[in-house]
Structures are given as structure tokens and as C-alpha cells.
Amino acid sequence: MAAMDDEPDPKILDWLGNDARGVPYYLCPLNLGWSEAGAARDLEIFRRAAARLAEEPAYWAEIIRTANWRHSLAGCACLLASRTRGFFDDLCFRFNAGSFVSPQIAVTLGLLHGAKAAAFFESALNNAQLRPKELASAHRVLLCMGERPPREIVADTWSGLDRDDAITGDAVAAEQWDFWKGVVEGN
Numbered sequence: 001m002a003a004m005d006d007e008p009d010p011k012i013l014d015w016l017g018n019d020a021r022g023v024p025y026y027l028c029p030l031n032l033g034w035s036e037a038g039a040a041r042d043l044e045i046f047r048r049a050a051a052r053l054a055e056e057p058a059y060w061a062e063i064i065r066t067a068n069w070r071h072s073l074a075g076c077a078c079l080l081a082s083r084t085r086g087f088f089d090d091l092c093f094r095f096n097a098g099s100f101v102s103p104q105i106a107v108t109l110g111l112l113h114g115a116k117a118a119a120f121f122e123s124a125l126n127n128a129q130l131r132p133k134e135l136a137s138a139h140r141v142l143l144c145m146g147e148r149p150p151r152e153i154v155a156d157t158w159s160g161l162d163r164d165d166a167i168t169g170d171a172v173a174a175e176q177w178d179f180w181k182g183v184v185e186g187n
Helices: 011-016 025-031 039-054 057-065 069-082 088-097 102-124 132-144 160-184
Strands: none
Touching: 011 025, 011 039, 011 057, 011 069, 025 039, 025 069, 039 057, 039 069, 057 069, 057 088, 069 102, 069 160, 088 102, 088 132, 102 132, 102 160, 132 160
8 A cells, every 4th residue: 555645546547537528537526517427327437436446445445545635535436426334544534634625525424424423523623733624524514414513613713715725615515415415315
């Protein structure tokens, strides 16, 4: 397994491939912008990749843990599309370490790991080392789970880029939750 700061094997990106317009499928879950074929068809591509990843769990863990957000996002989308409930520690590692896709990681944790994720997020909200995007994402996912966060996270607490990151973390986590909840619940 490569070190978490090293570039992982790009085969997950190859397995996902590109849509008819040449846009990489790994980008679809970033902003929930699906190909012209539609979300249902695109999710099948992630399920097929998840089946391949299931044969290589160490690689799946590696792509979740890596600092490369493209790989982490692909790993999370495969977990959600296939409703695979593993890799809790790997998801927690990447969330705590920070990522461009922290909101998507938070949603993956919340939807697939329930009470265990709630306890993790409650602890995370007391972690002075977490950045605003991670704090806002954890807070939003707790709210989406119907939990009462141990403290409120308000974007106006920060200024400049930190404030923008908190606003983004909250908004992206809410939007991602709304979409993926239906997928995970089979709606």
C-alpha cells in the first residue's frame, strides 16, 4: 500500500472511465452532475467499480485514505452506490486529515455507519484541530441524521476563506445527503 501522501494506483479512475462527452465519471458525485445518460445509469458504473474494489479491499482502503480527493471521492461514491458499510476507520482517517471532499466523506460516514458515525462527529466537533469545512460538514451531517450536535457551528464565526469553507462544507453536505440518502435507502 502506498503512503497516504503518495499518488495511489489510478486504476479506479480507469475502471470508472469517461462518459460519452469525455468527462470522467469520478467527477459526477463531486457536485452531483450526472452524465446525459442520467444518475441511475451512472450509479451502475460506480456499482460495477465497487464490485471490482470488493475484490481488492486494501486498495479500496488506500483510495479512501489518500490525500488525492479524486480517489477518495471515487471510493466514497462506490461505497454509497453499492451500500457497502465497511471502511469506517479509513473514512475517519481521511475526514480528520482533511480533504477537498470532506463533505462527501462526512455524508458517506453518516449514511453508512449511523450511530458510530454520530459518536465520531460529536467528538470531531470538539477537535480544535479540525478546519471549518470539516466542522461544518460534521455538524450538518449530525443534523441530517436527526442528532443534536454538542455545539453549534456558525459560519460567521470565521472570516475570509475559513468562512467560505464553512459555508461550502455545510451546503455541500446538505445537498449530498439529500441525494445519497435515497440511493442508500433504495428510493
